[in-house]
Amino acid sequence: MIALTTPYLWYTTRATGLVALILFTAVVSLGTLVANRIGGTTVGRFEINELHRSLSMVAVVFLVIHIVTTILDSYVSTGILSAFIPMTSAYKRLAVAFGAVAFDLILAVWISSLLKLRIKNSSWRFIHWFSWIAVSTAIVHGYLSGTDARKGIGLAVVVACTAVTLAAAVWRFFGRPTRAAGRTALSPLAQSVASVSTTPSPQRSGTSRPSTQRPTNKPFASSQRPNTKRGR
Amino acid sequence: MGVRRRSGSFILQVNPILCDGFGHCGELAPELVTMDEWGYPIITAEPTPYNDARVHESARYAERGCPRQALRIRRVSD
Numbered sequence: 469m470i471a472l473t474t475p476y477l478w479y480t481t482r483a484t485g486l487v488a489l490i491l492f493t494a495v496v497s498l499g500t501l502v503a504n505r506i507g508g509t510t511v512g513r514f515e516i517n518e519l520h521r522s523l524s525m526v527a528v529v530f531l532v533i534h535i536v537t538t539i540l541d542s543y544v545s546t547g548i549l550s551a552f553i554p555m556t557s558a559y560k561r562l563a564v565a566f567g568a569v570a571f572d573l574i575l576a577v578w579i580s581s582l583l584k585l586r587i588k589n590s591s592w593r594f595i596h597w598f599s600w601i602a603v604s605t606a607i608v609h610g611y612l613s614g615t616d617a618r619k620g621i622g623l624a625v626v627v628a629c630t631a632v633t634l635a636a637a638v639w640r641f642f643g644r645p646t647r648a649a650g651r652t653a654l655s656p657l658a659q660s661v662a663s664v665s666t667t668p669s670p671q672r673s674g675t676s677r678p679s680t681q682r683p684t685n686k687p688f689a690s691s692q693r694p695n696t697k698r699g700r
Numbered sequence: 701m702g703v704r705r706r707s708g709s710f711i712l713q714v715n716p717i718l719c720d721g722f723g724h725c726g727e728l729a730p731e732l733v734t735m736d737e738w739g740y741p742i743i744t745a746e747p748t749p750y751n752d753a754r755v756h757e758s759a760r761y762a763e764r765g766c767p768r769q770a771l772r773i774r775r776v777s778d
Contacts, residue, residue: 505723513722
């Protein structure tokens with residue numbers, strides 16, 4: 469193998485690992501915001517969804533750098549196989565195994581999301597649940613193997629990520645998502661709704677406001693609507 | 701940057717079984733979608749020409765952004 473003995477690979481591994489942990493925690497939290505239908509007039513629901521998607525891409529980039537530098541670094545004897553298959557690393561076998569499990573699950577979630585328009589939505593949802601296990605194992609991996617995870621800022625990051633993920637999980641489990649009745653936020657893509665020549669004509673008459681009316685930001689009779697949890 | 705001309709029209713179709721009332725389509729494509737009082741979309745039945753690039757882009761964003769993949773852009777022959 470190529471002997472890459474520069475310490476900077478190892479520093480990169482440590483730094484990107486920490487950043488990837490923060491980013492994946494943020495991605496999971498944002499996903500919880502989407503699932504609990506947070507967003508309104510200031511920040512639209514679609515914006516949180518887009519941020520969730522974009523940030524997951526950034527997180528995957530950091531994760532790939534983290535893994536590639538670990539493999540390339542000759543200080544630890546972790547090969548390319550150990551990145552995918554648990555318990556194959558000579559260096560910190562159990563800790564790296566957690567990382568491999570997290571990486572495999574993240575790969576599954578990521579690829580299924582890239583193919584989202586082509587696979588069944590129920591399949592995508594089923595795979596997407598595994599992001600909870602992924603981020604949990606990633607935190608365990610970070611604590612067990614992290615050089616910086618036992619003291620100072622590193623420990624603070626691990627504790628904070630654990631707390632945020634737990635809070636998000638509790639909120640996801642007990643949260644009661646609200647419906648988006650009425651207008652919430654308008655996309656910047658569709659700013660000139662009023663000037664569009666083809667004004668929308670509702671299929672069902674009487675259930676919606678006239679299309680010429682300027683959309684209001686006030687939710688429509690939101691207090692009278694019972695909050696339903698995922699059912700219809 | 702020329703405007704891509706496409707013949708024909710499209711409609712945005714919602715699968716009412718999959719739709720769970722997230723309301724993203726109403727935000728992403730307000731030209732085509734209005735929300736009923738329960739948060740479910742009412743989509744315009746009139747076909748939109750593909751030449752209306754802005755509306756087509758909104759419709760594509762709505763199709764992509766739907767958390768339940770309940771929206772499809774369908775070409776209608778005319």
